[in-house]
Amino acid sequence: MQDIILLIVGAALVNNVILARFLGLCSFMGVTTRVDTALGMGAACTFVITISSIGDWAIERWLLEPYGLGYLRTVAFILIIASAVQLNEALFRRYSPTLFKLLGIYLPLITTNCAVLGVCLLLVEGRYGFMDSVVFAFASSVGYSLVMVLFAGLRERVALNDVPRLFAGPPIGFITASLLALAFMGFSGMGAK
Amino acid sequence: MSPSGQPFPEDRDVVESVVRVIDVDGDVVWLEPEQTSACGSCHASAACGAKPGSARLVARRFTLPNDHDFQVGERIVVGVAEQSVRRAALTAYGIPLATMLVSGVTVQKMGGGDLGAAVATLGGLALGIGIVHLQSSRLSKRVEYTPHYLRRASGIDAACGLDRS
Numbered sequence: 001m002q003d004i005i006l007l008i009v010g011a012a013l014v015n016n017v018i019l020a021r022f023l024g025l026c027s028f029m030g031v032t033t034r035v036d037t038a039l040g041m042g043a044a045c046t047f048v049i050t051i052s053s054i055g056d057w058a059i060e061r062w063l064l065e066p067y068g069l070g071y072l073r074t075v076a077f078i079l080i081i082a083s084a085v086q087l088n089e090a091l092f093r094r095y096s097p098t099l100f101k102l103l104g105i106y107l108p109l110i111t112t113n114c115a116v117l118g119v120c121l122l123l124v125e126g127r128y129g130f131m132d133s134v135v136f137a138f139a140s141s142v143g144y145s146l147v148m149v150l151f152a153g154l155r156e157r158v159a160l161n162d163v164p165r166l167f168a169g170p171p172i173g174f175i176t177a178s179l180l181a182l183a184f185m186g187f188s189g190m191g192a193k
Numbered sequence: 194m195s196p197s198g199q200p201f202p203e204d205r206d207v208v209e210s211v212v213r214v215i216d217v218d219g220d221v222v223w224l225e226p227e228q229t230s231a232c233g234s235c236h237a238s239a240a241c242g243a244k245p246g247s248a249r250l251v252a253r254r255f256t257l258p259n260d261h262d263f264q265v266g267e268r269i270v271v272g273v274a275e276q277s278v279r280r281a282a283l284t285a286y287g288i289p290l291a292t293m294l295v296s297g298v299t300v301q302k303m304g305g306g307d308l309g310a311a312v313a314t315l316g317g318l319a320l321g322i323g324i325v326h327l328q329s330s331r332l333s334k335r336v337e338y339t340p341h342y343l344r345r346a347s348g349i350d351a352a353c354g355l356d357r358s
Contacts, residue, residue, distance in 0.1 A: 040282035047286035096329035099285040104253035105226045130307035
């Protein structure tokens with residue numbers, strides 16, 4: 001169990017997808033104006049990343065690696081991610097129309113989020129077993145959601161203050177993000193995988 | 194007041210989104226959500242499904258009663274209770290993830306191997322989706338999970354995607 005906990009801490013905090021690997025920055029700046037939408041987006045990405053990791057692991061282990069097709073990895077993974085997103089939407093439209101309608105209005109489309117592809121490619125680098133891959137993908141996306149929610153909370157507070165005109169909007173957002181990144185650098189001393 | 198007679202939440206407790214009137218069909222209007230500034234603005238929008246009118250956005254269309262004489266092409270702001278988006282997302286995504294991870298880790302720890310864990314994970318996912326289906330039927334009866342009309346979209350809403358910060 002200790003190895004799973006170390007994997008989770010390492011993926012979510014030490015090597016955070018946004019603040020350490022600089023993935024998913026588009027949604028980080030674009031969807032963090034409110035805590036609720038940031039949390040919704042984080043949950044959606046967590047689901048898609050975790051589901052995609054299952055397909056990616058299977059394709060990598062049973063197709064790309066044995067037949068030396070590593071050069072098709074990016075294309076194959078993009079295909080799997082797109083399929084996972086479509087499958088996810090189709091299932092929710094069929095089985096949870098109320099939630100699909102509500103989330104469809106308030107959450108942006110997530111096929112273009114590079115964090116999804118980035119995490120899937122990191123799984124290959126790590127050469128994990130099946131469950132470790134799924135846990136790594138889940139923990140990475142929980143780290144992504146955590147930073148999204150923290151940043152959204154900070155932006156909501158910043159919006160209530162008098163910011164100098166030249167810093168209003170994205171500039172103060174970037175300064176806030178850099179301070180958040182500095183805070184997360186503290187985790188790098190933990191020495192987790 | 195909502196059609197069911199239940200009060201809508203106060204304005205300060207509402208999450209807003211801009212939608213466009215696509216069609217007026219008798220007493221109802223068909224609406225299509227607009228994407229936030231983070232999406233649909235790059236050169237790849239046509240390929241990723243964020244372009245207005247794309248199949249993925251068409252699938253997200255929904256209806257509202259035409260109480261305010263809406264016209265095709267008009268942009269309006271709709272809202273739901275603040276906590277509804279959070280609860281809906283946690284229900285829709287959290288439950289399947291939890292059942293999936295618990296079943297997968299349990300089988301792996303019992304010595305099931307990679308294939309056994311994969312089957313258990315997919316089984317857990319199916320179970321989670323079943324639970325969400327049951328939960329969704331319950332939530333559909335609650336007014337706070339139904340978007341309602343707030344106002345016609347202004348220039349500020351249009352320019353910054355409702356970002357008031």
